[in-house]
Amino acid sequence: xxxxxxxxxxxxxxxxxxxxxxxxxxxxxxxxxxxxxxxxxxxxxxxxxxxxxxxxxxxxxxxxxxxxxxxxxxxxxxxxxxxxxxxxxxxxxxxxxxxxxxxxxxxxxxxxxxxxxxxxxxxxxxxxxxxxxxxxxxxxxxxxxxxxxxxxxxxxxxxxxxxxxxxxxxxxxxxxxxxxxxxxxxxxxxxxxxxxxxxxxxxxxxxxxxxxxxxxxxxxxxxxxxxxxxxxxxxxxxxxxxxxxxxxxxxxxxxxxxxxxxxxxxxxxxxxxxxxxxxxxxxxxxxxxxxxxxxxxxxxxxxxxxxxxxxxxxxxxxxxxxxxxxxxxxxxxxxxxxxxxxxxxxxxxxxxxxxxxxxxxxxxxxxxxxxxxxxxxxxxxxxxxxxxxxxxxxxxxxxxxxxxxxxxxxxxxxxxxxxxxxxxxxxxxxxxxxxxxxxxxxxxxxxxxxxxxxxxxxxxxxxxxxxxxxxxxxxxxxxxxxxxxxxxxxxxxxxx
Numbered sequence: 001x002x003x004x005x006x007x008x009x010x011x012x013x014x015x016x017x018x019x020x021x022x023x024x025x026x027x028x029x030x031x032x033x034x035x036x037x038x039x040x041x042x043x044x045x046x047x048x049x050x051x052x053x054x055x056x057x058x059x060x061x062x063x064x065x066x067x068x069x070x071x072x073x074x075x076x077x078x079x080x081x082x083x084x085x086x087x088x089x090x091x092x093x094x095x096x097x098x099x100x101x102x103x104x105x106x107x108x109x110x111x112x113x114x115x116x117x118x119x120x121x122x123x124x125x126x127x128x129x130x131x132x133x134x135x136x137x138x139x140x141x142x143x144x145x146x147x148x149x150x151x152x153x154x155x156x157x158x159x160x161x162x163x164x165x166x167x168x169x170x171x172x173x174x175x176x177x178x179x180x181x182x183x184x185x186x187x188x189x190x191x192x193x194x195x196x197x198x199x200x201x202x203x204x205x206x207x208x209x210x211x212x213x214x215x216x217x218x219x220x221x222x223x224x225x226x227x228x229x230x231x232x233x234x235x236x237x238x239x240x241x242x243x244x245x246x247x248x249x250x251x252x253x254x255x256x257x258x259x260x261x262x263x264x265x266x267x268x269x270x271x272x273x274x275x276x277x278x279x280x281x282x283x284x285x286x287x288x289x290x291x292x293x294x295x296x297x298x299x300x301x302x303x304x305x306x307x308x309x310x311x312x313x314x315x316x317x318x319x320x321x322x323x324x325x326x327x328x329x330x331x332x333x334x335x336x337x338x339x340x341x342x343x344x345x346x347x348x349x350x351x352x353x354x355x356x357x358x359x360x361x362x363x364x365x366x367x368x369x370x371x372x373x374x375x376x377x378x379x380x381x382x383x384x385x386x387x388x389x390x391x392x393x394x395x396x397x398x399x400x401x402x403x404x405x406x407x408x409x410x411x412x413x414x415x416x417x418x419x420x421x422x423x424x425x426x427x428x429x430x431x432x433x434x435x436x437x438x439x440x441x442x443x444x445x446x447x448x449x450x451x452x453x454x455x456x457x458x459x460x461x462x463x464x465x466x467x468x469x470x471x472x473x474x475x476x477x478x479x480x481x482x483x484x485x486x487x488x489x490x491x492x493x494x495x496x
Contacts, residue, residue, distance in 0.1 A: 034248040034249060034250035035248060035249065037270065038270065038481065040162055040166055040247065041158075041480070042481065043239045044238055044240060045155055046240075047241065051151070051154045054147075058150070060147075061146075062144060064143060065137075065143075069137055071133040072133050072134070074125060075125045076123070078122050079123070081117075082116070082118055082342075083117040084116060084117075084340065085113055088111050088115070089111070090109040090111045091112060092109055092110070093108065093110050094106070114337050115336065115337045115338060116334075116336050116337070119333050120331060121330070121332075122330045124328040125325055126325060126327075128324045128325055128326055128358070131318035132315060132323075139308065139315050142304060142308040143308055146304040146305060152297050152482065152483075155482045156479040156483070159480065160470055160479055161238055162238045162239065165231070165235045168234070169228065169231035169232050169234075169247075169249045170249055170463065171463040172228035174254055174455075174459035175224045176227075177254070178459075179220050179221045179224045181452070182217055182448060187214060189210055189445075190210040190214060192435065193207050206441040209442070209445070232246035232247050233245065235247045250266075252267070252268060253462040254420075254455055255268060256268045258410055271466070274480045275473060276472075276478035276479050276483065277476055277478050281407055288472075289396055291476045294477075295476060295477035296475070299391055302391045305384050306388050309377065309383075310381050312381075313374065313381055316370075316376075317374055319370045322362045323361040324359070324360050326357070327356075327358070328354075328356045329354070330352070330353070330354045331354075332351075332352050333350070398475040402475050403472065405468035406465065406468040408468075409468050412461040413461035416457050417458055420455055420458050422454075423450050423451040426451070427447040427448055427451045430444050430446075
């Protein structure tokens, strides 16, 4: 008889656990539609203000490139002017100039000009040799590349931040699920214990113990639910939504199988597939570091910044070089008296001027200002080199740290998966024994607490694995939905 009771009790406990888990998930789905990680990241990339600012900076850099190229083309200017002389200036000249018979000391006023003066000029200048213009084009190109990488780096930062917030919301829901199951298990055990107490098979202390435990669990459940809502609101902020409201997440950490990713279904499969670098634990550190040299955004920015500073050194040196340019000027000038009549009607009142030539400008001495500016640019280039070397060391360290964390989380998750099965089986056994009268209520409580802790520890291990994968993707510069392998051209660092 006792054996039959044990089997029935074990089956009842197993069905109860499954029913409570299914009910918890059904309640979660009923609260609103869930959003996949890919959807959330896509919305965040569209709405992020910092990313929009970086994109505007890239557009400005594109215009600077156009401006730099424009310095190599001819400059054409036109000028048209009109002047009305209200009182024409007169100059006194010796009268003998006009009349040989006039006294030598006699002066007569002579008017220079007319009532109306008209002029139209065309100026054309073409640089022939201007080292600053040629180097400036290269400098602008470097700046454009840097701004393009800034946009990519900002997109990576947004995607990674959203990704981690999404995982935090999943973990918060795991705590809600585990606490809900603990409350349900305790309520069910309390009802069974009250039944046993009424027939004299349990003490009042057993009932009191469960009531106290239930009173402690319910506030914890409220706290866990509030934490989950807060994580979902944080996710809406990261997405850049106009209204801050909870964003439902899709996926269940406790159901995720890290040992066989293809064995997962639905949201869990999508979560494991949405990574930048797959099978990272099978890759060597050298291959990951080589990938980071090509793909990691902040490292590329440091490399491009060094190239930009090197180009600025060269540009500053051009201030010591001569400049040669050709010019052509053509103008029409007209004067007339009386009322204004543009350029007059008489060709005798108009004249033209045309000039063609070259101009050579040679810097000689500027009080050592040029050499001082060159030295400043060199020091800035050296600073960029130091920053690049430091970032390379940090990159290597972050890759190793992420690899270690990824491997540790994977091993811990595999170990916890077995522990969950054992803890669940142990809880079913002790529950059946308690119903059969061969175990105490304290043992049931201890079994339930152990099962709860084991389940949450597995979810925590999966969460740590996903976070470590995100850290590794950041370390090598391969962020999902932002990058694909080989999508970025390598940067070649300039060396002296």
